[in-house]
Each structure stands twice: as structure tokens, then as C-alpha cells.
Amino acid sequence: MTDRTDSPRSRRERPAKPALSREGIVTAAVAVLRAEGLPKVTMRRLAQELDTGPASLYVYVRNTAELHAAVLDELLGTIGPAPADGSWRERLERLLTAYTAMLFEYPGLARSALTARPSGPHYLNLIESLLALLDEGGVPPAQAAWGVDLLLQHTTATAAEHADGEAASEEDWDALRGALHGASARTHPRIAALGDALLAGAPQERLSWALRTLITGIEHAPAPD
Structure with a gap:
């Protein structure tokens, strides 16, 4: 008698694949990043991971650059909110240090972050926290707006210089x-x-030292009208 348990299963008997979504794609991308590094976070590699074709992913993510930006936004959610204790300057420095440490943890992502343009909720939360701390310190709004960009540029460049495989x-x-x-x-x-x-x-x-210097400069150097 034939053992039916060893017979190939038809497609109808196989469990259905989870529906594709942007959230699922980003989750898979973060998993590949942690296991294999940023160079492996490609549409083709994710298509293999999600058992689909690369073309299906472009419905949710336009290109690899957008994918890397989404991965960065997802990882920004791991650094937590601004510290509650200490002066506004100390809390601002600690939040920026936590951001830099996160980039150090993922070599390759720091260099990508120099040009990535994340726009997700975690990135907005980071910007809001930085602006709130500068506002608490009495920094005028225009200076704070430009200052946030300067602070993130410096911390990102610092991580890119020291964290990726091309460091000196x-x-x-x-x-x-x-x-x-x-x-x-x-x-x-x-x-x-x-x-x-x-x-x-x-x-x-x-x-x-660099962060304290930048914060002092942002506090006292007025932005142009």
C-alpha cells in the first residue's frame, strides 16, 4: 500500500503565503541586514526571503534607496525617546550619541544614511525630540530648524567614518x-x-566635544532671515 504521507502536496494543500506589505518587506530587510549586512539588502534578496518575484516588491518600495531609508527609519525606533534626567544640553547630547551608537552597530548603514531620506514615524519622532530639547534651551526656532540638520549631519558622518568597512x-x-x-x-x-x-x-x-561645540554654536549663531 502506498504511504500517502510521502506523496508531494499540491499547491492547494500548502499554507498560503502571507500577503505582501510594506511593513513585511521592511521587517524582512532588517532581518537580512542584521544577518548578512547592508550590501545584501536588495530587492532580489528580499524577493527570495519572501518567496516572491522582485517586481512584486516595487509595488510597495520604489527602489533600493527608498528601502534603505525605510530600514533606517525602522532602526531609529530602537534608540528610544530622549532621556528624562539632566539638563537640556546633556539630554540632547545623549540622544544624539544614542543615534550614533545605533549606526555604529550596523556597519554600512551609516554610509547609506548620509544620503538616505527617511520620512517614517521614527525619523519624525527623532526630529521632534531634537527640536523640543533645543526649544527647552531657548534656541530660536529658525536656528533650531537649521541646527537639527547640522547635528544629524555630523553624527551620521562620524558613524560613517568609523563604522563601515572602509575605515582607515x-x-x-x-x-x-x-x-x-x-x-x-x-x-x-x-x-x-x-x-x-x-x-x-x-x-x-x-x-x-564636537556635539557640545555644535550645540553652543546653534544656540548663539542666528540663522539668516
Whole structure:
């Protein structure tokens, strides 16, 4: 007697695939990012993951750039709201540091974030939190509006510089240190005097100093009319 349990199942007997949606595509993209890195987050790879054709995905996401922006927005939801304790300056710096740390966690996404234009709810929440903290500090609205862009540009560029696979190697840093320390006091007196200071400080210290400097500048430099 034939064992029916080993017979191929017809398509009608197979469980139906979940309906495609933008949310499902983004969820799958985040999973691929965490497991395989951003270069693998492509329409073709996601089509394989979702058991469909690439053309089906374009109904929900226009292109890879929009997909990466949606992934970034999804991950922004992991950094949480602005801290509740501390001065407005301290909370602003900690929120921006959390944003930078999130980008450090996903090498490749930081470089993409330099040109990505997220427009989802988590990105809007981040902008709203930054504006609220600047408003709490008495920063005029026009300066705050431009200042948010400046703060995100700097933190994103910092993460892109240090977090992706193209960051400078130790040999590159050794070459730079050698050039700075070997600069002639006759031809490059300022470099010779500040050779150590130019490269001093841990990355976290330099990020903190840069953020405090930017926040102070945003507070006092009026935006043009």
C-alpha cells in the first residue's frame, strides 16, 4: 500500500503565503541586514526571503534607496525617546550619541544614511525630540530648524567614518601620525607644536566635544532671515 504521507502536496494543500506589505518587506530587510549586512539588502534578496518575484516588491518600495531609508527609519525606533534626567544640553547630547551608537552597530548603514531620506514615524519622532530639547534651551526656532540638520549631519558622518568597512586601517593611522610628528617646525610650525593634540582623545570624547561645540554654536549663531 502506498504511504500517502510521502506523496508531494499540491499547491492547494500548502499554507498560503502571507500577503505582501510594506511593513513585511521592511521587517524582512532588517532581518537580512542584521544577518548578512547592508550590501545584501536588495530587492532580489528580499524577493527570495519572501518567496516572491522582485517586481512584486516595487509595488510597495520604489527602489533600493527608498528601502534603505525605510530600514533606517525602522532602526531609529530602537534608540528610544530622549532621556528624562539632566539638563537640556546633556539630554540632547545623549540622544544624539544614542543615534550614533545605533549606526555604529550596523556597519554600512551609516554610509547609506548620509544620503538616505527617511520620512517614517521614527525619523519624525527623532526630529521632534531634537527640536523640543533645543526649544527647552531657548534656541530660536529658525536656528533650531537649521541646527537639527547640522547635528544629524555630523553624527551620521562620524558613524560613517568609523563604522563601515572602509575605515582607515592601523597602517593608515601610523602613516598619519608619522607625518604629523615628523613635520618640520620651520615649514609647519603649528603642526609641529600641536602634533599630539591633533590626534588626541578617544572617539567618544571627540564626539562629545564636537556635539557640545555644535550645540553652543546653534544656540548663539542666528540663522539668516
